[in-house]
Amino acid sequence: MLEVKLGDITFASPITVASGTYGYGNEVEGLAEVNRLGGIVTKSVTRQPREGNPLPRIAETPSGMLNSIGLANVGVELYCKEKLPFLNNLKTQVIVNIAGSSMKDYLETMEILEEANGNHIGYEINISCPNVKEGGMEFGVSCHMTEKLTKEMRKRTSKLLIMKLSPNVTSIEEIGMAAQDGGADAVSAINTVVGMGIDVKKKSVKLHTVFGGLSGPAIKPIALANVHKLYKVLSIPIMGLGGIASAEDVLEFILAGSHMVQIGTTNYINPNIGVDILQELEDYCTENGLKNILELKGQLKS
Amino acid sequence: MSLREISKVTGSREIAENTFESTLHAPQIAAMIKAGQFINILPSGDWPKVMRRPMSVSGTEGGNLSIIYKVVGDGTEYMRSWENGVEVDIIGPLGNYWEDFDKIPIIIGGGVGIAPIFFLHNTLKSKNLDHYMIMGSRTADEHFIEHDPDSKILMTTDDGSYGIKGNVVAAVDTIAEKQDLSDTKLFVCGPAPMMEAMKDYALDKNIECDIALETVMACGIGICQGCSMEYVPKEQKASSYREKYGLVCMDGPIFKANEIKTCYL
Numbered sequence: 001m002l003e004v005k006l007g008d009i010t011f012a013s014p015i016t017v018a019s020g021t022y023g024y025g026n027e028v029e030g031l032a033e034v035n036r037l038g039g040i041v042t043k044s045v046t047r048q049p050r051e052g053n054p055l056p057r058i059a060e061t062p063s064g065m066l067n068s069i070g071l072a073n074v075g076v077e078l079y080c081k082e083k084l085p086f087l088n089n090l091k092t093q094v095i096v097n098i099a100g101s102s103m104k105d106y107l108e109t110m111e112i113l114e115e116a117n118g119n120h121i122g123y124e125i126n127i128s129c130p131n132v133k134e135g136g137m138e139f140g141v142s143c144h145m146t147e148k149l150t151k152e153m154r155k156r157t158s159k160l161l162i163m164k165l166s167p168n169v170t171s172i173e174e175i176g177m178a179a180q181d182g183g184a185d186a187v188s189a190i191n192t193v194v195g196m197g198i199d200v201k202k203k204s205v206k207l208h209t210v211f212g213g214l215s216g217p218a219i220k221p222i223a224l225a226n227v228h229k230l231y232k233v234l235s236i237p238i239m240g241l242g243g244i245a246s247a248e249d250v251l252e253f254i255l256a257g258s259h260m261v262q263i264g265t266t267n268y269i270n271p272n273i274g275v276d277i278l279q280e281l282e283d284y285c286t287e288n289g290l291k292n293i294l295e296l297k298g299q300l301k302s
Numbered sequence: 303m304s305l306r307e308i309s310k311v312t313g314s315r316e317i318a319e320n321t322f323e324s325t326l327h328a329p330q331i332a333a334m335i336k337a338g339q340f341i342n343i344l345p346s347g348d349w350p351k352v353m354r355r356p357m358s359v360s361g362t363e364g365g366n367l368s369i370i371y372k373v374v375g376d377g378t379e380y381m382r383s384w385e386n387g388v389e390v391d392i393i394g395p396l397g398n399y400w401e402d403f404d405k406i407p408i409i410i411g412g413g414v415g416i417a418p419i420f421f422l423h424n425t426l427k428s429k430n431l432d433h434y435m436i437m438g439s440r441t442a443d444e445h446f447i448e449h450d451p452d453s454k455i456l457m458t459t460d461d462g463s464y465g466i467k468g469n470v471v472a473a474v475d476t477i478a479e480k481q482d483l484s485d486t487k488l489f490v491c492g493p494a495p496m497m498e499a500m501k502d503y504a505l506d507k508n509i510e511c512d513i514a515l516e517t518v519m520a521c522g523i524g525i526c527q528g529c530s531m532e533y534v535p536k537e538q539k540a541s542s543y544r545e546k547y548g549l550v551c552m553d554g555p556i557f558k559a560n561e562i563k564t565c566y567l
Binding site: 020021022023027028029030031043048049050051052054055056057058059060063064065067069072073074075078215216217265266267268269271272 | 303304305306344349350351352353354393517518520521523524525526527528529530531532540541542543544545546547567
């Protein structure tokens, strides 16, 4: 009833968890039933280890949070050594998120992952991190660069290739089309929305980098709009994300045109949210006579 | 390993000015948690924010966890009106804990940092380990423990209205009159200026000192990478991870004074 396919890959449900909100799966041991998720998207992996941005890096906002972590991660070599064995033992589908600062970085990271003995079924390519100068945004805001990078990555893998898009662009449709033309299997949308927090008492900004990425329920309407815009023009599937916190939110994204979804910030208050909502989604399908939840995809009444 | 437990509030009271103690029945976490560790809670079942609230634990008794907190934000504002029986979703135990008591511990707390110091005090008592405890505050109204120098329990107030007049450094100085500080180790948790002062004091006098840092936190389990602190720089590397910036939730909350660049987070 909830089973979905993306390319040749079958997922137990359309529910996955968003990059950066679930680590590499091992951190939530004892707190969540990881294997009952449709899939997990790992924290961004880069060619070299990264310390990330100076502090403060996070601030809570109404119905959301700002972050400017700066892609802190162990780097692809340690990822293969330390994180991959755990991920290989998971029964859920694993998608590795890759971030980079240059074409060379992205491609080398992918090549190393392709040669590693990983069971991951695909890659999500972060071309939309708003928090580091070299965080891939030069790719994510340019149709030409998006297509070029997608093409080069396509040459290097037969696994799922998903380009993660930014809402901080003039036309997300054009970037989505570029990813599609480059050979992506899907796009995920949206990454965080550029935002800023100010502390009046201190007369200072709340994040060291001044601007950060806004996530959480606050951005759900923005995410829905972007998913729907993409759905209107793309033939490849969309993984929708941005502020999902309930079964109803998942249904909204599917109605807007999402094929699958990712849960992000809500994992911080409930690491098992992606599993907790499964029953409600099944009940919805039963009550509405759906054999599969994706019968709902894009079915908005005009 | 940490786990998630739905606890029940079993008691709440104001123990000093703007200082509350609540007990939560959480037998699984209570059985595991050690002094210095923390829990990350949802203050209510329908908590409308996207972050849990990290809370220091002040002790355990019979399946109950005690927390001592000052009302400083929306979470603690909500918590002060907890009624018995209210369900509270907890993740814990989290972080590292106080350890290494070979030297005579001088444990120092203040403000929102009194809970882990109070827990440590009781842990040391249960191990029959001789130690000093210092609690600092601005005025007498904020204290809930008796100033008892004969039992090595020292209260300080900025205005001199109770105990020793001055900050916690003044109390350590009174200990130094009778005790060679090189035979002691400091354990500190409190407001940033207090921790910074004790860090400088310990480094200046070359005394061992562990400090429990506090900062804004989202996941509490090393995923979001938001609760960073900065280490004193060591060797410069072209690229590294968690060597320049540590995570308070995973690498701490307790760090050695000589590895902390600043306690102001």
